[in-house]
Amino acid sequence: MSVSSPAASPDGEPARFTDLDPYTDLDPFTDLDPFTDLDYVPLPDELPAGQRWSTWDDIGILAGPDPWPDWLITADAAIDTDLGILKTGKEADVILVERATDTDAVIMAAKRYRTNDHRMFHRDSGYTEGRRIRRSRDRRAVAKGSRWGRQVEAGEWATAEFGYLSTLWSAGLPVPYPVQLDGTELLMEFITLADGSGAPRLAQTRPSAELLAEYLDQLRTAMCTMAAMGLTHGDLSAFNILATEERVVIIDVPQAVNIIGNPQGPEFLARDCRNVATWFTARGLEVDAETLLGEVIAYAW
CATH class of the missing domain: 3.30.200.20 (Phosphorylase Kinase; domain 1)
Structure with a gap:
């Protein structure tokens, strides 16, 4: 809406909004209502799909x-x-x-x-x-x-x-x-590599022997820390671990299991350890699942 040109005030100056009589000086179909429309801010257009x-x-x-x-x-x-x-x-x-x-x-x-x-x-x-x-x-x-x-x-x-x-x-x-x-x-x-592309799953990588050992140390530390909190991932495998250049990131944790509160907790922990040991052993770094389980479960009690 547009405001009509206001009549001049007695001193010859253009009338201000405070000088207007809203009942006589504004066209209700084309002009602003000074009591409601002056603070009006139009809503932005609807955003496109997506x-x-x-x-x-x-x-x-x-x-x-x-x-x-x-x-x-x-x-x-x-x-x-x-x-x-x-x-x-x-x-x-x-x-x-x-x-x-x-x-x-x-x-x-x-x-x-x-x-x-x-x-x-x-x-x-x-x-x-x-x-x-x-x-x-x-x-x-x-x-x-x-x-x-x-x-x-x-x-x-x-x-x-x-x-x-x-x-x-x-x-x-x-x-x-x-x-x-x-x-x-x-x-x-969103976990990425240095170039901004998405980090691959550990299962898709072929790390060097040195990096493989570093990844295992990081995972062992993470698993022990979780066990100290009373938790295990519950579905840990090379498909639920992302690998960046120098570190691993654990994903997909909605099914994390309370090792003590869940009657099957110890078995879920043992399975996580077996999955990790099997993958690293297949890549050339020998890992004993029972030894890993013993290291991790010690932090749970």
């Missing part, structure tokens, strides 16, 4: 642990843009997301767990022994495998992974930083 305003400050969003990394963008004006699928899985898809402002940008990984529209979600129930869904109605729905139950289950796994990542990252373990949790979407650090 983009959204950053959800960082939205109500209900869980933010990652302090201290926030230097690369994290928390500005309200940031825009999140889907860049494409990085990985598809039975329970979740991982999509690359760019969060950008006029001056800064960062690429992150968004893990989006499948909800009740998908029937592929299946985690071994052994992982969840010792865990408890708060509401009895939700527990019954999960037990029955209803549509609502599958949606609850997806949200529980997303929440579990966010919680474990937050705990492990705060303890200094090599895991991606969990940026935020929004329902069944977990936004986290």
Whole structure:
């Protein structure tokens, strides 16, 4: 709307808004209402498909642990843009997301767990022994495998992974930083090589003997630290470990198991140790699974 040229005031100066009579001097169809429209700010145009305003400050969003990394963008004006699928899985898809402002940008990984529209979600129930869904109605729905139950289950796994990542990252373990949790979407650090490309899984690499030994030391330390916290990964293998130039990063932790609280905890820990020992031995670095298990489990008690 536009403001009509106001009549001159008695001293010959143009009338100010304070001089206007809103009942006589403004055309209600073409002019501003000085009591309501002067502070009006038009909403921005709707963003194209694949983009959204950053959800960082939205109500209900869980933010990652302090201290926030230097690369994290928390500005309200940031825009999140889907860049494409990085990985598809039975329970979740991982999509690359760019969060950008006029001056800064960062690429992150968004893990989006499948909800009740998908029937592929299946985690071994052994992982969840010792865990408890708060509401009895939700527990019954999960037990029955209803549509609502599958949606609850997806949200529980997303929440579990966010919680474990937050705990492990705060303890200094090599895991991606969990940026935020929004329902069944977990936004986290995108682990890259020095050139910015995505880090490969350990199973895809052929490290030198020296680097292989360094990777094993890092994994042993991480496993011992987790055991001291009462946890084991539960599904640790060369496919759930990323390898950068000089370090390994453990991923996919929603099924982490409480070694003591879960009756099958010791067996999950033993399996993690066997998987690690088998892979490193196959690459030429002899690792005894029982010896590794003895080293790790000593930290749990």
